Each structure stands twice: as structure tokens, then as C-alpha cells.
Amino acid sequence: MKQKSPLLQREGAKTVLSSILSILIGLVFGSILVLIVAFSSESISPKGGLEGVSLVFLGLFSTGRDAAGELAFGFNPTSIGNMLFRAIPLLMTGLSVAVANKTGLFNIGAPGQYLMGTWASLTVALSIPTSVVPSWIVWTLALLAGMLAGAIWGAIPGFLKATRNINEVLACIMTNWIAANLVTFLFDISDLKNGAEAGKVGYIKPTAANGVATAKLGLDKLLPQSQVNAGILVAILIAIGIYILMNKTTLGYELKACGSNRHAARYAGINDKRNIVLSMAIAGSMAGAGAALYWLSGNTEFFWSTYQSLPAVGFNGIPVALLAANSPIGVIFTAIFMSLLNICGTQLKNLTAFNEYITDIIIAAIVYLSSFSLIIKMWLSSRGKKKTAEPAPAPAAAGEKTGKENGK
Amino acid sequence: MTFLLQQTLIYTIPLLIVALAGIFAERSGVINLALEGIMIMGAFVGVLTVYLLQEAGIFTKDSGQLVMLLALGAAALMGAVFSLLLSFAAINLRADQTIGGTALNLLAPALTLFFINILTSQNVLGMFTGDSASWFMIKKTDLGFERGAELGVLGGTFLDKFYLTTYICIVLYVVLSIILYKTKFGLRLRACGENPQAADSLGINVYVMRYAGVTISGALAGIGGFAFALTTANCSANGDVAGFGFLALAVMIFGNWKPLNTALAAFLFGFCKCIAAAYSTIDINGDGVYLLREIGINPNIYRMLPFVITLVVLAFTSKKSRAPKAEGVPYDKSTR
Known part of the structure; x- marks a missing residue:
């Protein structure tokens, strides 16, 4: 007997959510670090800090700097191809x-x-x-x-x-x-x-x-100038x-x-x-x-x-x-996703005063958070319960668990 | 012979103190896989302290030992603070301690390299001026001996060309071992690693004791990290301690979580490391023949040896080894 439970109560959804939450917290942590360094250092301007943060999030779409020296964003086949390769x-x-x-x-x-x-x-x-x-x-x-x-x-x-x-x-x-x-x-x-x-x-x-x-299978035509x-x-x-x-x-x-x-x-x-x-x-x-x-x-x-x-x-x-x-x-x-972070790090190193190690810091923060993913999941389900205002009946929860064990 | 002993000591001391760090954490019930990362942070902050103090120009070469002590203190403090991340995850959030430790091991080199790159635009932070041997090494002339005085093998090892960290670490090792075994605090700490439920029922706050264990562990690993950077890396930090934190864990397991056995194990591993690092300049009986170089074995084989020996030794001793019963198990009050 399998009962459909609300989306947030499902085990898989909770796992995905807690992972996304870990990623977001990791990215925010990295950004805060970039900003702190930018604001406390004399050689890096606050604007440089904001540029750093934008590359942490959007490095994949960075196309370098335009003539005015501003960061430009757009479709970058090299980055995408290298991302897939790495x-x-x-x-x-x-x-x-x-x-x-x-x-x-x-x-x-x-x-x-x-x-x-x-x-x-x-x-x-x-x-x-x-x-x-x-x-x-x-x-x-x-x-x-x-x-x-x-x-x-x-x-x-x-x-x-x-x-x-x-x-x-x-x-x-x-x-x-x-x-x-x-x-x-x-x-x-x-x-x-x-x-x-x-x-x-x-x-x-x-x-x-x-x-x-390795054969290219035409992927290099799709994403030119990359290692894909x-x-x-x-x-x-x-x-x-x-x-x-x-x-x-x-x-x-x-x-x-x-x-x-x-x-x-x-x-x-x-x-x-x-x-x-x-x-x-x-x-x-x-x-x-x-x-x-x-x-x-x-x-x-x-x-x-x-x-x-x-x-x-x-x-x-x-x-x-x-x-x-x-x-x-x-x-x-x-x-x-990890490879995307890697590309962001490379862009950060090439285009700003920061270096690629910020992505390693973000990755470490994500690992740290996933070590207590259980707590995050529990927190998510307690929130889910409050929203639906009706706690899932115990037998259903047990059935869900065995369902997962059997190979979901 | 003197050279061999001195080199061995240089590698033994960080292993010794970091293995004790491991003992304190695991005896309180928390697996501290982050020793490597904490060492890296300790090395970085210690070297940074030296760098900044030199840059400020307050201290001269004559007060080198004072600079070293300040750096050692900073490294210990950093180690303790950094280890709080592990305690918080492992004790309060009941996290998977292996993954938490791994996270810190990833975080430490990333953080140090991030800051070192911003400070120096390269991957290594050294001293602002001079080298560690001339600033921090104590020679026999500093102790009032004549330049040509013969001190014998032991005297030559312990009274000439040594770093003060060696003695600080040995004293710390002895004092903390006594605290762990002969005081009320030590007994309570060990109880939390064996049977936290029973300890709790007798009124011991398991959380506090585990925090204490991990924090002491962090401070010791920080000290070990700076001792490593000072003696083997010429007082420089590059976000790497060459696997010493992990080797120290192996030393601890080989030493069966007991201070005396661990000290012997550390010496054995230090010796292996010494052979690996300095095989080409070791002149065992002083007749000018560098035996190990003459044999002509590829240096990579020597470098591999400490790790191979660790595995083999563990394979033969692991059946007898007895880890603290509750290590790695998050304490949950409701299971009492």
C-alpha cells in the first residue's frame, strides 16, 4: 500500500532540497569571504569585490572584459565545453x-x-x-x-x-x-x-x-575552441x-x-x-x-x-x-556543477585580483554542510509539516522508508 | 650519528604532538580526521605571525625565541578555534565525523592558499626576512659552550643546533599524558570515549568533555603544524604538511591510543621519514661513505617506505588494537 505524500515530505525531494540548500549556503559563504577581503584590502576596490561575487555565480557565462574594462557576460562555448570535459x-x-x-x-x-x-x-x-x-x-x-x-x-x-x-x-x-x-x-x-x-x-x-x-563525435563543432x-x-x-x-x-x-x-x-x-x-x-x-x-x-x-x-x-x-x-x-x-565551479574559479583568477582557491573553499563548505545533511533534512521536514499543518501518519512514513530501502 | 638522531627528532616531534592531539580527541569519543587540516592552519597562522612581527620591525634577531613563542601561541589558538568547527558539527549537530573532518581537510588548504595568494601573489608564504635556522635555531655557542667543544652523541643531539619547539613539545607531551591518566579531568574525558551514557549518569557533562577533548586536540595539532613548518619547511607555509596529520593518526593507532606506546611509534615513523628525506646525506658511522646513496635505490622507493611500513604494521597489529569504544558515535542523551 503506497500513499502519495506531499512533495516536501518525500525522501527524494528532501534530499535534493538539502543539497541545493548546501550549495546555496556554500556559494553565499564564498561570496561573503570575497566581499570581506575586498573591503578590508587596500589593493582591491569594493567594485572588484562585487565583480568577484558576480563571477562566483555567473563565471560560466563570462566572456572576459569588454573595451571599457567592464565584465561582459554571454554565451561562452569554450567555457561550456571545458566544463563538460573537466x-x-x-x-x-x-x-x-x-x-x-x-x-x-x-x-x-x-x-x-x-x-x-x-x-x-x-x-x-x-x-x-x-x-x-x-x-x-x-x-x-x-x-x-x-x-x-x-x-x-x-x-x-x-x-x-x-x-x-x-x-x-x-x-x-x-x-x-x-x-x-x-x-x-x-x-x-x-x-x-x-x-x-x-x-x-x-x-x-x-x-x-x-x-x-578520444573521438570528438562532432561535439567540438557544437562547442568550438574547447576540449570537449x-x-x-x-x-x-x-x-x-x-x-x-x-x-x-x-x-x-x-x-x-x-x-x-x-x-x-x-x-x-x-x-x-x-x-x-x-x-x-x-x-x-x-x-x-x-x-x-x-x-x-x-x-x-x-x-x-x-x-x-x-x-x-x-x-x-x-x-x-x-x-x-x-x-x-x-x-x-x-x-x-562542481566542474562549473571550477570554471568560475579560473575566470575569477584570470579577470580579478582573487584566485581560484575560493572555489575550493566553497566546495569545502558544501562538504561540511553535507556532513550534517540529516539535520538539514529534519529541519526541512519539520518546516514541511508546519506548512501542511498535518503530520504524516506514522505507518505511511514507515512504508516510505522501506520503499526507499528497496531501491529507489 | 648525531645528524641521524637530529633529523629523526625533527620528523618525530610533529608526529608525536599531533598523535597526542589525536589521542585527546578520540579518547573523548570524537574521531579527529581533521588533524591534517588543523596542522595546515597552525602552520599558516604561525608563519603569518612571524611574518607580520618581522614586518612591523619590533623584534630583532636577538629576540627570535620570543617571536617563535608568540607564533606558537597563535598557531595553538588558531588550531583550537578551527577545531571548534569539528566539535560543533560532531557534538551539537551529531554529524558524520569522517565527512566533517574531511571537510576541514579540504577547507584548510583552500583557505590558506586563498589568503597566501592575496598576500604574496604566489603559493608560498615565507619569513619576511632571514631564514628559520638563523633566527630560531639554538646553537651550542648560545648556551655558553666553546665553538670547538665536543658534546658527544647525545649532547650534540640535544644541546646543539636544536629548535626550542622540540623541548616545548616534549614537555607538553609528558604533562598532558599525566593529565590524561592521573587527574580527575583525564579520567572523565576517557570515560566519555568509552561509555558516555554511564559517564552522563554520574553527572559528567559529556558535551563539555568532548568539546574539551577536541579543543585540546586542535591546539596541539596547531602547535604540531607550526613545529613542522618551522623545522622542515624553513618556516614557510604552502597549504600542505605532506600527510603528517594522517601519519600521526596511523602513529596513534599503532600506539594503541596510549601515550607511551605512541611515543615509541612516533620515533619509529620519524626515523622512516628521516631516511626518506635525507637518505643521500646520512653517514652512519662517520667514515665519509654515504651507504644508502651508494646502494643506488631510486629515491621514490625511500619516500614510499613510511607509508608501506604503516600499512604492513597496521595489518599485523590491528587485531590486537583496541580503539575507544564510543569513538565516532555521536552522543545522544535520549539513548541513555
Whole structure:
């Protein structure tokens, strides 16, 4: 017996609302910071502060400055194309974190899995000569290699969690740093470094050097002068695939059961240890695929000396997944939103006295807010109740909850 | 040998004090994953204090230790204030502590880099003038020894070319460990991490104790962050502490949440870090042969070692480790 409840009372609507609320508060927080800096600094005028705020919100539509030096806004195909391109790795690392979260694991190891995926896919893409093997086969092999490397790297913390009961957060952090050093080491001894071009010290050859590049499928005609390619379509397809895996298959059900209650799942005959390892392996393969899709675009160049810092795109998978409430379909939208923020940051850096780190601050604020999304949801539902002036009857609420558990 | 010990100490001290920070938070029942972020804030504010004091020109090189102490105080204060964000989310709003900590870890480098870029138009904030060795390092001549005096291995380690932060951190470590184990306050704090319901029923305010634990933790991590920036980064801040906050967490778990074990673990990890950072200049028996460089292993392998060892060690000890029972569980009075 399913009862239709008012829109605000529905679980999904509440989730979307609390995410939008988090985003808005994050943006407002960032804007206030920009204004405070503008008003307290001598070198930045209050007008500069207002320009900064307008770019925080509308950076995607910024077309630079006009002749009079004022900010101009309009349709900017380069920004939109780059936004879609940069959304690819975010989408995939977001999926990575979301899949692990569904199994009750916090995958903070996406940066390491991403790096291992980068190494494997670049090595395959640059080592198999396209004069012998057709380039689309090399491309596919490179993608699969990236996924495999990521999966192995994700499975390590999963294995340690399942068999040795090591906190996966700690294990992931260690594997991150091991990957950072390992990838530097592996590229250091390889012959894939770009030695031909001047000023390219420390970079790996772009995959176009071997004739391997993601197909554009005419997207570059639609959005000229941008890096957009079919990778975003592949990423969206993978997201849909993960949605089907998690919600329509036995494996997905078992993974989620382990996440809800590991002991109950074991009691029901589910192999919880196997599922923890498997969940982390799938999560790792997503991050690895993200790396492959990004670096296989043909003209992106990887700075291989990574041992001092971890790729931010791995960590930004966390807010992408949290904002989407771990829904694989939601991740598509939140990844594009995060990428939009990224574009805003670039415009902010190019056009004003501020810098791109303001977007990282906004993202951090959003993550902070989503850590107590439960409270926000409770607050939303108490408001919803006041408005409708009739509290939802208890059985209906319970039915709604199980409805969600069964895979909404 | 003296060089090896000194280098090891330089890496051990931040790990030691930040691991104690972790102990205070977790023993009160809150997982403080934000140690890395708090260290970054501490390092930034400490260096900023030094920078501003130098810029104002009130202090000269002779009062370097005073400048250092002021900076250390500022770093501790910043750490305590920054950790309030975690306490508020974890204690009052019953938030997911892992995500809350991650948020602070994302926020700290973003905030510091944002301000550093506005201040200096680049990604690093250093001292206004001079370098940390000449301003803050204490040499044996400062202590009244002759320039050529032989102090032996231990004397050379502890009485020559050291930073005052080393001693401050060691004293803090001992004093706070005693407070945690031998005072009423410490007992109450630990009770809140083991069984907050029972503690509450005996009239202990769990919220206050957890706030105290996390705030002390924040102050210590801030101090650790500045100690790290001062000794290993030549008193500069760039929104990064090279994973020391996370390593300190591993040290704490390896040390089984107990101060003495943790101190030993910190020394072990400090040693690994030292090998990784200075393998090419380590001359173990003083005969001019740099053994580790001679072997010819890629430096990336050495850099990887501390993390690999952490994982292996944790894999073998985790079955025996005993975390505080109530850590990570938000306290809800109605569950009493």
C-alpha cells in the first residue's frame, strides 16, 4: 500500500532540497569571504569585490572584459565545453565514492586509484604502436587497463578492511601516498617522458603522439575552441550502468545490504568480506576509468612527478558523491556543477585580483554542510509539516522508508 | 650519528604532538580526521605571525625565541578555534565525523592558499626576512659552550643546533599524558570515549568533555603544524604538511591510543621519514661513505617506505588494537 505524500515530505525531494540548500549556503559563504577581503584590502576596490561575487555565480557565462574594462557576460562555448570535459574525471571519482558509500565504506582513496589508472592507461596508450594495432583498440585497452589498475588499488584497502579490520579511511590514505610515489617512480624509469619539446620537462607525452585520442563525435563543432569530447558520453553511460548494477541486480542488492548492516547481511547468507573487497574494487575501477578518460583525450599532458601532492580531482569526488546523496544518476549533475565551479574559479583568477582557491573553499563548505545533511533534512521536514499543518501518519512514513530501502 | 638522531627528532616531534592531539580527541569519543587540516592552519597562522612581527620591525634577531613563542601561541589558538568547527558539527549537530573532518581537510588548504595568494601573489608564504635556522635555531655557542667543544652523541643531539619547539613539545607531551591518566579531568574525558551514557549518569557533562577533548586536540595539532613548518619547511607555509596529520593518526593507532606506546611509534615513523628525506646525506658511522646513496635505490622507493611500513604494521597489529569504544558515535542523551 503506497500513499502519495506531499512533495516536501518525500525522501527524494528532501534530499535534493538539502543539497541545493548546501550549495546555496556554500556559494553565499564564498561570496561573503570575497566581499570581506575586498573591503578590508587596500589593493582591491569594493567594485572588484562585487565583480568577484558576480563571477562566483555567473563565471560560466563570462566572456572576459569588454573595451571599457567592464565584465561582459554571454554565451561562452569554450567555457561550456571545458566544463563538460573537466566534469569527466569528477563524475567518475564521484561514482567511485558513491559506490563505496553504498556499501558503508568511505573511499578517500580515489586520488591514489586515479593516479594508478593514469599510469596504466598512459602506459598502454603510448606503448602499443598504432601502426600495428588500430588506434580504437589501443584506446579501449588503455581504458580497461586504467580500470584494472584502479580496481587493484581500491581492492587493497578493501581487503585490509575485510580481513584485518583496518579502518578503510586510514588504509586509503596510505595507499594514496604509496600510489603518488609509485607512479612517480614508474614514470621516472619509463621512456614515456616528453623529452622532445622544449619547456615540457616533467611531462608525459600526450597520447596523440601515438595517434590515440578520444573521438570528438562532432561535439567540438557544437562547442568550438574547447576540449570537449565523447568521454563525457562514455562517463554518463558508465553512470547509468552503475545505477543498473546497484539497483537492478543481485550483486547490487548484496553490496547495499552489507552497507546497511554488515552483520545482518552475513546472517542472511551474504559473503560480507567478498562484498567489501568487491565494492572497493568497483569503486577503484571507476576512479581509474576517470583518469583514463581524462588523459586519453589526446592533448592533455600529465605532470608525472606527483609524489608531493595528490590530485585534487580525487578528493573532489567526495563532495560530488555527497551532494548527489550517493545516487549514480545524481552524480552526473553534481559532477557538472562542481566542474562549473571550477570554471568560475579560473575566470575569477584570470579577470580579478582573487584566485581560484575560493572555489575550493566553497566546495569545502558544501562538504561540511553535507556532513550534517540529516539535520538539514529534519529541519526541512519539520518546516514541511508546519506548512501542511498535518503530520504524516506514522505507518505511511514507515512504508516510505522501506520503499526507499528497496531501491529507489 | 648525531645528524641521524637530529633529523629523526625533527620528523618525530610533529608526529608525536599531533598523535597526542589525536589521542585527546578520540579518547573523548570524537574521531579527529581533521588533524591534517588543523596542522595546515597552525602552520599558516604561525608563519603569518612571524611574518607580520618581522614586518612591523619590533623584534630583532636577538629576540627570535620570543617571536617563535608568540607564533606558537597563535598557531595553538588558531588550531583550537578551527577545531571548534569539528566539535560543533560532531557534538551539537551529531554529524558524520569522517565527512566533517574531511571537510576541514579540504577547507584548510583552500583557505590558506586563498589568503597566501592575496598576500604574496604566489603559493608560498615565507619569513619576511632571514631564514628559520638563523633566527630560531639554538646553537651550542648560545648556551655558553666553546665553538670547538665536543658534546658527544647525545649532547650534540640535544644541546646543539636544536629548535626550542622540540623541548616545548616534549614537555607538553609528558604533562598532558599525566593529565590524561592521573587527574580527575583525564579520567572523565576517557570515560566519555568509552561509555558516555554511564559517564552522563554520574553527572559528567559529556558535551563539555568532548568539546574539551577536541579543543585540546586542535591546539596541539596547531602547535604540531607550526613545529613542522618551522623545522622542515624553513618556516614557510604552502597549504600542505605532506600527510603528517594522517601519519600521526596511523602513529596513534599503532600506539594503541596510549601515550607511551605512541611515543615509541612516533620515533619509529620519524626515523622512516628521516631516511626518506635525507637518505643521500646520512653517514652512519662517520667514515665519509654515504651507504644508502651508494646502494643506488631510486629515491621514490625511500619516500614510499613510511607509508608501506604503516600499512604492513597496521595489518599485523590491528587485531590486537583496541580503539575507544564510543569513538565516532555521536552522543545522544535520549539513548541513555
